[in-house]
Amino acid sequence: xxxxxxxxxxxxxxxxxxxxxxxxxxxxxxxxxxxxxxxxxxxxxxxxxxxxxxxxxxxxxxxxxxxxxxxxxxxxxxxxxxxxxxxxxxxxxxxxxxxxxxxxxxxxxxxxxxxxxxxxxxxxxxxxxxxxxxxxxxxxxxxxxxxxxxxxxxxxxxxxxxxxxxxxxxxxxxxxxxxxxxxxxxxxxxxxxxxxxxxxxxxxxxxxxxxxxxxxxxxxxxxxxxxxxxxxxxxxxxxxxxxxxxxxxxxxxxxxxxxxxxxxxxxxxxxxxxxxxxxxxxxxxxxxxxxxxxxxxxxxxxxxxxxxxxxxxxxxxxxxxxxxxxxxxxxxxxxxxxx
Amino acid sequence: xxxxxxxxxxxxxxxxxxxxxxxxxxxxxxxxxxxxxxxxxxxxxxxxxxxxxxxxxxxxxxxxxxxxxxxxxxxxxxxxxxxxxxxxxxxxxxxxxxxxxxxxxxxxxxxxxxxxxxxxxxxxxxxxxxxxxxxxxxxxxxxxxxxxxxxxxxxxxxxxxxxxxxxxxxxxxxxxxxxxxxxxxxxxxxxxxxxxxxxxxxxxxxxxxxxxxxxxxxxxxxxxxxxxxxxxxxxxxxxxxxxxxxxxxxxxxxxxxxxxxxxxxxxxxxxxxxxxxxxx
Numbered sequence: 001x002x003x004x005x006x007x008x009x010x011x012x013x014x015x016x017x018x019x020x021x022x023x024x025x026x027x028x029x030x031x032x033x034x035x036x037x038x039x040x041x042x043x044x045x046x047x048x049x050x051x052x053x054x055x056x057x058x059x060x061x062x063x064x065x066x067x068x069x070x071x072x073x074x075x076x077x078x079x080x081x082x083x084x085x086x087x088x089x090x091x092x093x094x095x096x097x098x099x100x101x102x103x104x105x106x107x108x109x110x111x112x113x114x115x116x117x118x119x120x121x122x123x124x125x126x127x128x129x130x131x132x133x134x135x136x137x138x139x140x141x142x143x144x145x146x147x148x149x150x151x152x153x154x155x156x157x158x159x160x161x162x163x164x165x166x167x168x169x170x171x172x173x174x175x176x177x178x179x180x181x182x183x184x185x186x187x188x189x190x191x192x193x194x195x196x197x198x199x200x201x202x203x204x205x206x207x208x209x210x211x212x213x214x215x216x217x218x219x220x221x222x223x224x225x226x227x228x229x230x231x232x233x234x235x236x237x238x239x240x241x242x243x244x245x246x247x248x249x250x251x252x253x254x255x256x257x258x259x260x261x262x263x264x265x266x267x268x269x270x271x272x273x274x275x276x277x278x279x280x281x282x283x284x285x286x287x288x289x290x291x292x293x294x295x296x297x298x299x300x301x302x303x304x305x306x307x308x309x310x311x312x313x314x315x316x317x318x319x320x321x322x323x324x325x326x327x328x329x330x331x332x333x334x335x336x337x338x339x
Numbered sequence: 340x341x342x343x344x345x346x347x348x349x350x351x352x353x354x355x356x357x358x359x360x361x362x363x364x365x366x367x368x369x370x371x372x373x374x375x376x377x378x379x380x381x382x383x384x385x386x387x388x389x390x391x392x393x394x395x396x397x398x399x400x401x402x403x404x405x406x407x408x409x410x411x412x413x414x415x416x417x418x419x420x421x422x423x424x425x426x427x428x429x430x431x432x433x434x435x436x437x438x439x440x441x442x443x444x445x446x447x448x449x450x451x452x453x454x455x456x457x458x459x460x461x462x463x464x465x466x467x468x469x470x471x472x473x474x475x476x477x478x479x480x481x482x483x484x485x486x487x488x489x490x491x492x493x494x495x496x497x498x499x500x501x502x503x504x505x506x507x508x509x510x511x512x513x514x515x516x517x518x519x520x521x522x523x524x525x526x527x528x529x530x531x532x533x534x535x536x537x538x539x540x541x542x543x544x545x546x547x548x549x550x551x552x553x554x555x556x557x558x559x560x561x562x563x564x565x566x567x568x569x570x571x572x573x574x575x576x577x578x579x580x581x582x583x584x585x586x587x588x589x590x591x592x593x594x595x596x597x598x599x600x601x602x603x604x605x606x607x608x609x610x611x612x613x614x615x616x617x618x619x
Contacts, residue, residue: 229442231438231440231442232442232444234410235436235438235442236459237410237429238408238409238410238429238434238436239432239455239456239459239460240429240430240431240432241459245459249444249455249458249459250444253444253446254444256446332446332487333446334446335445335446335487335488335489
């Protein structure tokens with residue numbers, strides 16, 4: 001059943017259309033009732049439906065967060081102070097204020113200044129600044145990952161032999177614990193100078209982020225570029241369209257439904273990569289550094305250690321959300337997904 | 340008054356045959372051995388002629404169409420399209436093609452789908468727009484210009500595909516069971532439409548189908564094929580002439596039933612009664 005039929009069926013109160021399309025006379029076999037709508041009405045109805053759907057999605061999201069808060073506080077209240085221990089192994093944490101601060105204490109701590117020193121900025125501001133720094137580095141890593149990933153997918157799609165030769169190495173690349181090599185990457189980088197620009201430590205972190213980001217993008221883009229049906233590739237062949245016109249008008253648009261989840265995954269990987277690389281290279285200014293620093297102060301200020309964790313979560317959400325915005329811009333290319 | 344008649348009346352140049360197939364064979368190599376799909380095919384399609392290829396599954400009718408379209412190469416024999424080798428004709432965009440599936444690009448609107456071949460051939464924007472509007476009018480989709488394929492019925496999608504095939508004004512249309520996936524009512528309307536469009540544009544048509552009435556209704560000649568190996572067994576003139584109105588009256592005329600029976604007998608190889616057999 002085609003979309004107009006559905007729209008008319010779910011909206012019985014639609015007034016008859018002012019303009020009866022002249023094109024209907026030829027070959028249109030849909031019942032008359034299905035034609036009585038105008039495009040404007042349908043669009044309005046659809047946007048109304050999506051906005052209410054978006055609202056309920058946010059609502060359920062809030063319920064989920066509340067549920068986690070509830071479980072946290074209930075366990076803290078009812079759970080044994082020394083945690084749940086089975087055969088000498090602690091499977092649930094201690095419920096002391098040191099291990100599990102109250103939710104409101106963590107929120108209160110975020111609003112309070114970083115230290116007791118005079119003129120100290122509020123903790124949330126310090127976290128936000130660090131998160132933005134890390135986001136910037138992760139974004140650079142993500143962009144490098146996108147460029148490299150799509151370039152790899154293009155050569156693999158173009159030459160089957162390259163795919164056979166390269167794909168195993170790409171998969172193998174992700175088994176290398178690059179995080180462990182982060183200090184080495186940093187020390188290599190310190191000896192690199194490109195066009196008079198000295199290699200910066202944040203570039204090492206971005207490089208590691210891109211290393212984690214490129215993989216899902218390369219794999220997703222390859223699948224997307226290979227996704228056009230034979231009927232479409234043959235059609236382009238009958239138009240005598242060469243490689244580039246086919247790529248531009250068929251393969252790239254067809255790859256969007258595969259590429260978007262890959263880009264989102266890549267963004268999440270880039271954030272994780274950046275945070276972990278910050279920790280292991282000891283880069284100052286990012287959220288990774290704050291995680292380590294505040295965890296060290298946890299014995300005296302247990303709520304403070306949670307602040308950068310929330311910052312990292314927010315960072316991941318912003319990164320994934322930005323890519324989701326990209327999906328909205330490209331919604332026409334995702335029509336295959338809907339039906 | 341059709342375009343073709345105008346050209347004939349002008350009579351400046353004698354029109355070249357659209358398709359000339361000479362001694363073509365096609366063998367597919369498979370793991371279990373060679374499979375002969377076509378053997379000793381000779382076929383000439385005159386300019387502006389409507390030829391239907393009919394036969395049971397596996398008789399190679401689609402393969403023959405793909406050879407003409409240069410989507411596959413013959414194992415032996417030659418294929419000329421407007422006096423040129425098939426691959427040259429393809430590169431010169433001498434034919435338009437439509438398949439059983441409409442094969443529209445889902446992210447493009449109706450207008451953008453019709454415009455695709457024109458875009459690829461670098462037609463100027465203004466010219467392209469005018470041509471697309473003209474084509475949408477021809478297939479009766481002017482009011483669905485900005486819709487996307489998922490908002491159209493199967494019949495409408497197929498009409499977009501036909502408009503797209505006609506976009507570059509080809510003098511030859513290749514159609515591989517274009518109405519095969521449509522319901523009977525839509526199918527009959529589309530046949531009437533296609534007959535009108537073919538007459539208006541004066542293009543020759545090679546039309547693959549496995550429906551006997553469809554073949555008889557549309558074409559000037561019906562080419563009956565048999566399988567294993569695919570070969571042409573009979574060629575029947577429908578005798579309606581290119582000027583005959585393809586309408587409901589024709590479908591109910593005794594001449595139409597006669598031709599349907601004749602094609603059916605050629606297909607089955609033995610005389611069958613005209614009534615009581617597959618009423619498609």
